[in-house]
Amino acid sequence: MTQQDPTDKVWARAEIESPCIKICVIHPATRLCTGCLRSIDEIGAWSRMTPEMRSAIMAELPERGSLLKKRRGGRAARLEQL
Numbered sequence: 001m002t003q004q005d006p007t008d009k010v011w012a013r014a015e016i017e018s019p020c021i022k023i024c025v026i027h028p029a030t031r032l033c034t035g036c037l038r039s040i041d042e043i044g045a046w047s048r049m050t051p052e053m054r055s056a057i058m059a060e061l062p063e064r065g066s067l068l069k070k071r072r073g074g075r076a077a078r079l080e081q082l
Contacts, residue, residue: 018046019061030067037064 020043023035032039038046042057049057 019058027068030064032064032067034068037061037068 019036019038020033021035023033025034026032026040027034033043036043038057038061046054
């Protein structure tokens with residue numbers, strides 16, 4: 001039995017990789033995944049997108065991180081509501 005050559009072009013893929021880091025939690029306010037920063041719609045359509053569409057989304061992801069870093073208030077916000 002022969003072993004697969006890692007440089008074999010059959011196994012090479014030119015597709016952009018998924019940004020998924022397997023932390024799949026949807027932020028309730030932004031509706032973005034807290035792991036990869038994609039929207040639910042983007043996640044669902046990812047496999048059907050063109051490489052260009054995926055690249056465009058990947059380019060936007062770093063900017064989306066700031067949307068999730070805003071504190072929701074915690075204890076202090078709850079006390080203000082009383």
